[in-house]
Amino acid sequence: MNTTFSDGSLPAVRLSGVRRTFVTGRRPVVALDSVTVTFRTGTFTAVMGPSGSGKSTLLQCAAGLDRPDSGSVVLGNQEITGLREKQLTRFRRENIGFVFQAFNLLPALTVADNVGLPLRLAGAKPGRDRIDQVLARVGLADRRGQRPAELSGGQQQRVAIARALITEPTVIFGDEPTGSLDTRSAREILLLLREAVHEAGRTTVIVTHDPVAASMADRTVFLADGRIVDDMKGASADTIAERMTHLGAWSASPRAGEGVGRC
Template identity: 60%
Template sequence: MDDAVRLDAVSKVYGKGQGAVAALREVTIGIPRGGFTAVMGPSGSGKSTFLHCAAGLDRPTSGSVRLGDIELAGMDETRLTELRRERVGFVFQAFNLVSSLTVLQNITLPLRLAGTRVDRAWLDEVVRRVRLDGRTGHRPAELSGGQQQRVAIARALVTRPEVVFGDEPTGALDMMTARDVLTLLREVVDGLGQTVVMVTHDPLAASYADTVLFLADGRVVDTMSAPTVDSVADRMTRLGAWV
C-alpha cells in the first residue's frame, strides 16, 4: 500500500539558542493510503506539530514532507494554501462552521473559495453518508454538537481530499455523540477509501483506527495495529501520559 503522507527525518524547532524547543526530532514515518491512523502521546509530545507539518500548516525546520507524490518543501504560502484547499480536509475540535451559512453552504464553502464547480452527485453522496438529509437548510445553531461535527466532516470530504486530518475531532462531544462521529470516520475509510489521520488523547477514539502512532519527546516511539481501548490505555500509561 502506498503512502498518502510521508515524513522523512522531519524535525521542528521553535525558538533559537538556549530557549529553543524541539517539538519533533527526526521523525520518519509513512501514513498508508486508505487507512485510519490515530496519533497519540503525552501532553507536549509533538502530536499537534506532527499533524501541522504533515498537513502543510507548518513548515519543518528540516526534513521532507510529501503529500501523495507532492513534495511540500520549497512551496510558497500561496501554493501551500491552494494545496491544502484542493487535497486536504480538516476536522477540528471546534467545529469552525460559519454561523450565518446553512449546512449546505458550510459544506460547499471550500469549493466556492476555490472557484470549483460543485459535483452534485458527490455532494448528495457526502450528505447521505454523514446522515444530514433533511438538515441541509438549517443553520449551525439549530443543530446538536454531533450534527455540527458531521457538517464539518462533510465539508472535509466534499473536495475529495487525499487525506482528512482530525485534531481532537471528538474532544468537545459527549461519549455517545463521540462514538457516532468515530463510527462515521470509520465508515468513510471503509466505504469511500478515504485516508484519515487523527490526533487524539482518548483511547476509545484511537480504538476505531487501524494503526496508532505513539509520540514521546518529539519522536515516534511505538506503533500499534488493531488497537483496543485497553491496549492503547496500557501503552499510554507506560509512556507516562497518565502517571
C-alpha cells in the same frame, strides 16, 4: 526518493526526518525531533501522546499547515515542504480535508453553504446534488437549510466531516475531532471517519487523547518528547491506555529509537 510498499503502491503521507522547533521565552523547544513516519493509503491512524509530545505539530506539518525546520513531507507523489504559499494553499484545497475539535463552521451560513465553502474558495460552484449527496452520507440530508447553532455538537461535527469530504480529498486530518462530544456522538463521528477510509478509500489521520477513539483506528502511533516511541496495529482501548500510562518510561528506553521513530 519515494518509498513504495510490497504491492507497488505509494504511501498517502510520508514524513522524513522532520524537525520543528519553537522558541518559548529564551529557550528553544523541540516539538518534533527528526520524525520519520509513513501513513499508508486507505488506512485510519490515531496519533497519541501526552500534552506537549508534538502530536498536533506532527499533524500540522503533515497537513502543510506548518513548515518544518528540516526534513520533508510528501503527500502522494508531491513534496509539499518546498511549495510556495499559494501553491501549498491550492494543494491543500484539492487534496486535504480537515476536521477540528471546534468544528470551525461559519455561524451565518447554512449547513449546505458551510459544506460547499471549500469549493467556493477554490473558485468552483458547488452543485446542489453534490452537497445533498455528501450530507446524506453523514446523515444530515434534512438539515441543509439550518444554521450551526440549531444543531447539536455531534451534528455540527457531521457538517464538518461533510465539508472535509466535499472536495474528495486524498487525506483527511482530524485534530481531536471527538474531543468536545459525548460518548455516543463521538462513536458516530469515528464510524463516519472509518467509513471514509474503508468504503471510500480515503486516508485518515487523527490526533486524539481518547484510547477508545484510538482503538477504532487501524493503527496507533505514540509520541513522547517529539519522537515516535511506539507503533501498534489493531490494539484494544485497554492496551492503548496501558501504553499511555507508561509512555514516559518508553521515551527513555532503548526501544524508543528502534525502527518505529527515528529511522
